[in-house]
Each structure stands twice: as C-alpha cells, then as structure tokens.
Amino acid sequence: MYKGIEASRGIGIGSICLIVEHDLSFESKHIDDTEAEKARFNSAIEQFKTETAAMAENIRKNIGPKEAEIMEGHLAMIADPTMAGEMRKMIEAGQCAEAAVTAVCDMFIGMFSKMEDDMMRQRASDISDIKISLLKLLLGIQDVDISAVAPGTVLVAHDLTPSMTSQIVKENVVGIITEVGGKTSHSAILARALEIPAVLSVPNITELVHDKDTAIVDGTEGDVYINPDGEVISQYVRKREEFVRAQAELKNFFGKKTVTADGTEVELFCNIGTPKDAKKAVECDGEGIGLFRSEFLFMDRPHLPTEDEQFEAYKEAVETMNGKTVIIRTLDIGGDKDIPYLGLEKEENPFLGYRAVRYCLSNSDMYKMQLKGILRASAFGKVKIMIPLVTCVEEVRAVKALVEECKTELKEAGVAFDENIEVGCMVETAAASLIADMLAKEADFFSIGTNDLTQYTMSVDRGNANVAYLYSAFQPAVIRSIKNIIEAGNRAGISVGMCGEAAADPLMIPLLISFGLKEYSVNPVLVLTARSIISKWTKEEADALADKVLSLTTEAEIVALLKAEAK
Amino acid sequence: MVSKVVKVTNEQGMHMRPATVFSAAVTPFESDVKIKFNGNEFDGKSVMMLMAACIKCGAEIEIICNGADEEAALAKAVELVESGLGD
Numbered sequence A: 001m002y003k004g005i006e007a008s009r010g011i012g013i014g015s016i017c018l019i020v021e022h023d024l025s026f027e028s029k030h031i032d033d034t035e036a037e038k039a040r041f042n043s044a045i046e047q048f049k050t051e052t053a054a055m056a057e058n059i060r061k062n063i064g065p066k067e068a069e070i071m072e073g074h075l076a077m078i079a080d081p082t083m084a085g086e087m088r089k090m091i092e093a094g095q096c097a098e099a100a101v102t103a104v105c106d107m108f109i110g111m112f113s114k115m116e117d118d119m120m121r122q123r124a125s126d127i128s129d130i131k132i133s134l135l136k137l138l139l140g141i142q143d144v145d146i147s148a149v150a151p152g153t154v155l156v157a158h159d160l161t162p163s164m165t166s167q168i169v170k171e172n173v174v175g176i177i178t179e180v181g182g183k184t185s186h187s188a189i190l191a192r193a194l195e196i197p198a199v200l201s202v203p204n205i206t207e208l209v210h211d212k213d214t215a216i217v218d219g220t221e222g223d224v225y226i227n228p229d230g231e232v233i234s235q236y237v238r239k240r241e242e243f244v245r246a247q248a249e250l251k252n253f254f255g256k257k258t259v260t261a262d263g264t265e266v267e268l269f270c271n272i273g274t275p276k277d278a279k280k281a282v283e284c285d286g287e288g289i290g291l292f293r294s295e296f297l298f299m300d301r302p303h304l305p306t307e308d309e310q311f312e313a314y315k316e317a318v319e320t321m322n323g324k325t326v327i328i329r330t331l332d333i334g335g336d337k338d339i340p341y342l343g344l345e346k347e348e349n350p351f352l353g354y355r356a357v358r359y360c361l362s363n364s365d366m367y368k369m370q371l372k373g374i375l376r377a378s379a380f381g382k383v384k385i386m387i388p389l390v391t392c393v394e395e396v397r398a399v400k401a402l403v404e405e406c407k408t409e410l411k412e413a414g415v416a417f418d419e420n421i422e423v424g425c426m427v428e429t430a431a432a433s434l435i436a437d438m439l440a441k442e443a444d445f446f447s448i449g450t451n452d453l454t455q456y457t458m459s460v461d462r463g464n465a466n467v468a469y470l471y472s473a474f475q476p477a478v479i480r481s482i483k484n485i486i487e488a489g490n491r492a493g494i495s496v497g498m499c500g501e502a503a504a505d506p507l508m509i510p511l512l513i514s515f516g517l518k519e520y521s522v523n524p525v526l527v528l529t530a531r532s533i534i535s536k537w538t539k540e541e542a543d544a545l546a547d548k549v550l551s552l553t554t555e556a557e558i559v560a561l562l563k564a565e566a567k
Numbered sequence B: 001m002v003s004k005v006v007k008v009t010n011e012q013g014m015h016m017r018p019a020t021v022f023s024a025a026v027t028p029f030e031s032d033v034k035i036k037f038n039g040n041e042f043d044g045k046s047v048m049m050l051m052a053a054c055i056k057c058g059a060e061i062e063i064i065c066n067g068a069d070e071e072a073a074l075a076k077a078v079e080l081v082e083s084g085l086g087d
Helices: A034-062 A065-079 A081-092 A097-113 A118-139 A186-194 A230-252 A277-283 A307-321 A356-362 A364-380 A393-412 A430-434 A436-442 A450-458 A476-492 A509-515 A524-534 A539-551 A555-565 B016-026 B047-052 B070-082
Strands: A005-008 A011-019 A153-157 A173-178 A198-200 A214-218 A223-226 A265-272 A289-293 A325-329 A382-387 A422-427 A445-448 A495-498 A519-522 B002-007 B032-037 B040-043 B060-066
Touching (some): A011 A173, A011 A230, A034 A081, A034 A118, A065 B016, A081 B047, A097 A118, A153 A214, A230 A524, A277 A289, A277 A524, A356 A364, A364 A393, A382 A393, A393 A422, A393 A436, A445 A476, A450 A476, A476 A509, A476 A539, A509 A539, B002 B070
Parallel strands (some): A173 A198, A265 A289, A325 A382, A422 A445, A445 A495, A495 A519
Antiparallel strands (some): A005 A198, A011 A214, A214 A223, B002 B060, B032 B040
C-alpha cells in the first residue's frame, strides 16, 4: 500500500493509464530566419489558444463556469502583451521559439512563486502549465488523449495539470493518483467537483506502476494499492458500495428538518467568514448562520471599514439567508489575529490580553460603527448580535448599553432596524462557563465556542506540539463545562447553540443531544452529515451514553467509549 | 497626461479575474495606461503585470493615462476600479 494526501473522497478501482512525462529538453540555437521562426511560434500560439478555448468550453459545460476560469485565465495570460509579445521580441533577436517560451515563462514563474499570497503562487503553476503546453506544441510531442481513455481508468501522473483535468470524462475515470499537489491544488478541486476519488502526493508513483496495472484509489483515507490480491479487491468493492450508499443517504437529508430519532427538532446552522459564504450555506441546506465572523471586514486593508461598508456586507449575508437567522459575532481581534492599523501593542500573552470585547469596549466609537452596521442590516432579516470572549456580566451589560445608544441614534436619524434584536454571548472562557447562570440572565442567547473553550479550560496552546495532546473537547473538564453551559441556558429559557468544530463531531453529537443543545452551527459542507448523525439518536439513548461518559475520568476512556457506541 | 488616485475595493484585490477585466477594458484605448502602486509603475494593459503588482483590497493606486484618448481611458479605468472590477 502507498500513502498520499486524500484529496477527493470515495473509492475507485480500475486499470491504470500512466501519463508519462515527456522529455521537453531542446537545443537552444541561434536563428537566422527570424520570420520563419516567428511563423512557427505564431502557429503554436494559435493552436494553443484553440485547444485551450475548447477545454474551457468543455469544463464550463461538464463541470461549471467557476472551474472553467482556470483555462480562461490561461487564455488571458497568453494574450497578454508581456507574454507572447516578449517571446516574439526574443525570437526577433535570434532566439529559437522554445528558448523564448522558456525564458519568459520562467521569469514569471519565478516572480509569482515568490509572492506571499497563496492565490498568486497558484499562478506560477498556471504559467508552468502554459509553458509545458507550448513546448509540446513546438516540439511536436503528442500526449495521451485523456478524453479517450476506456471506462474504468485510474489516471496516474506526476501532476495533473488543469489542461489534463479538463479532458477527463467523468464516466470513464474512476480514480486519480499523482506525485505532487495538495488538497487545495487545481487537480484536487476539479477531482472533487467531478466526484472522482483522488490521492495526491504519492511519492514516485509514476515509477512504481505500469499501464494496465490494477489500482485501488481510496480518496477518503489517502491509500493506494497497486495490483492487490483478490481479497483486498473484494474488501474495497464492499467499501465502495458503502461509500456510494452513504453518499446517496446524505442526499436524502437535503431539504429536511433536523430532528433526533425521537422527533425533537433542533436548528442546524452554518459558520461563515464572508457574505459570499452565505450562498454556500444556502447551497448546503444550512438553516441559518450560527456564526458570521466579522473579522474579514477589518483584515487585509489599510484602515477601518466605514459603517456603510459594514452594513452592506452584513446586509448581503442577511438577504442571502432570506429571513433565516444570521448571528453576527462582533470583532474578535487580538490573540493570533492582528490588524496592523489598529496599532495593538505586542503582548507577552496575547490570548489572555487586550482582545475581542475588551478591545471593542474601550474603543466604543469604532465598536458603535459596527453595532450600527449590524442594526441597520437587521431591517432586512433576522439578525442577532453575538459578543466574543465574555468573562463577566459587566461586559454584556456594557455592550447592551451601547446597542441601546446606537438604536436611539439610528431612530433619531430615521434609519430602520429591528427593535427587538437579540444580544447574546459566546461562551468560550472558563469564567463564562462558571457564571453561565448569571450570564443567562443578561444575555438573550448563548453560543458555545468549543475551540477557545477547550484552550482556556485546559490552559493549553494547541499550536504548541508539546502540549497539543491536552487539547481535546473530550477532556472531562471540557465536557462538564459544556454540560453546565447548556443546562444553565436551558434553565433560564434562552437558546443555547454551539459554533465550534465539536458541533459537527459524530462523537460529540450524542452528548449534545443529551445535554439539550438547541442549535448546532457547523461548516457548510458538514450540514448533511450532522443532520444524518443527529437523526440517529434518541434522547434516551444519548442520556444513557452521557451518563456513562460523565462517570469516566480520562479523555482516552471517554473517546474509546464514544467510538465504540458511535452510530 | 492625466491621472487619478483610486482605491481598490473588490475583496480579492487585483487577482486573475479583476486583472483580466481591467486589461481587457483599457486595451482598446490608444493611450498608454499605467498603474502606479508602491512607487512602481505597471502596464495596465498587461494581466501579468497587474497581478505581479500584488495590489490588495483597500490599496490606493494611481491610474496614469497618456495619449490621444487619455481622458476617456482614465474615465473608463476609474469607473471600473470603483465599481469593484466585475467582482
């Protein structure tokens, strides 16, 4: 078995088509007849454009317009005066076309690969793709025609370039294996869009296999088997059936309410970071937004966003959700999230320092701009305000007082907003958990942030590998804390949600059902999975399991029990 | 020569698509269109150079047009950037 990066889920079993890397070396020579060389170059460029346009069209039809943008980008790049134009100039100066293509492309590859921005670095691989295509055209090298492979093919290549991926016929390719690339590479994104299982970054795989070898691609686990015996194949045939069945089952949960096995309905919301993500939440069947992080508005820019800018961004998300709840968390900066123009001083202990609501309350002019932006957006749907990093009741009271001030000012200005907007708090510190009963009298709702709650309860920096083993939401201390928060909220009659990663954890969900959680907020892609898991448990079963969990004293025992009882 | 300072407001900054939209819109003009950012000048008709300039959201750029139709070119360029470059 070979290990790689699991880039697109599912199991593929088939016969290998090995895409060989061609030798693209050439002899650089001085050209005397530069006109003839330019003509040879121009015809390669024309052919490249025709082929690329055809691929773009193919992707647009078979996958989608978003995915076609990669190939359209190639077209825009080659049409650029600094690309083909520079190449032509070099040919005029006596270089051969291959040398001109290589020099100009390598110059840009060097430039883009040095950039800090991930998306820009991705451009370097686009240019590399263009370079290879042009050299192949100039050197007269014919590629394997990927669009013509037989049904049941597993493609194996050093790297699957966008131009190769665009030729894939979904019905014929059952798996993809490459030697390079990660979860966010073009090939991974396209493989997922096509729902073809893919394992990337398997070292030297092109040297280990031959055409027509049998391969198993487990894109869920990142495992690859070459010429496995019959037993392994039948094991994976079963696994493939299970996967297909599970996928079909998940699709059945689309458009349904989220209910436990004994009929209790709960809310299943999404966590988002930008207004555009709200579309994703809708596409994934989220029932609302449980956490809209507002930091994006403040980051990667030279100064504070205005009230209007904030209002527009919140309104976009609220309108996208079309009447469904949108909980906006006010600015949560500090800690590991720095915003240069705020001029925050470096601290010894940023996670225990001047951050989130603490910073906002001492910069109330700035905070009021945000609160007004949110209030104005509340005229367009159901909006709630959520305060991050609460540790005492004074903070909730102070924010509520500011909200009232904002309301008065908006009213005087004749601006519409929701008079009854709810103000709730994130419960993510040990302090907030211990006084959850007191906070519940001040706040209109709770949302448990399990990531920070775990960090603060366990006093552990999860970024530090030496102590990361302590970072687990299944530590008895964290589980007790979660139980306490939910019960305190329920006793006070306010809604309690959870917007940390734990809300979608199959092992955590039965505990949350038992404790009485009303709202689960998860990454959009996990909505259907969470709905399916919630549907499997009755309160009675969950209670029985929770009782056992609460009697255990170590994290290891708790996880082992939850795994053994998982549904 | 005419010029104007504008702020890039689209979320992604001068990435592939916005750069493509910008260069395609200014290329038909006869005038030279340059973008001045961080002290460097970049060819506004070149997608590659626009991307290489690494212009992010919130950045202030100066658009400089020089040629027979410079006024019209500048007006078009400014309008594009202010409207968010098709994002």
